[in-house]
Amino acid sequence: MEVGVVGPRGELLPPKKIKDMLGLKPGTKVVYWVKDDKLIVEIVPRLEDLLRRKPVIEITLDEFHRFRKKFSEKIG
Template sequence: MTINDQYMAKVGSKGELFPPMKLRKKLGLEAGRKILYYIYNGKLIVEPIATVRSILDENKELINISQQEFEEDRKQFSEEAQT
């Protein structure tokens, strides 16, 4: 794991974590954004959970389907998720 930036902050009185604004902006952490916490080699790791929008924005050149194909895929994924 490469450390690109380091930031220091304090834990709040109720155990809240308050990442500095520069870090939140760099990771796209906005109010309501879901994040994943996990422990790796004794360290707390915080990762933003990818949204459908962020995945689409990062892969625009790979996405070339019609609206009909999109709706068919969406329906199939929805049905699979319910089983």
């Protein structure tokens, strides 16, 4: 466990070890939420990084269009 501090303007300052482990650099975007009275911080992936990932599923264009049509009909 590492301990960070809250800066004078209320900014969250994680320790260097955590920033290095996660690759946090100035300008890195993060999202915050609270779950069970705990602050959760998650890095927002850059579009470039998402595009480099292997697809979660593989479908044909026809399958995509059929799914989209069914979904559109379902939501009205």
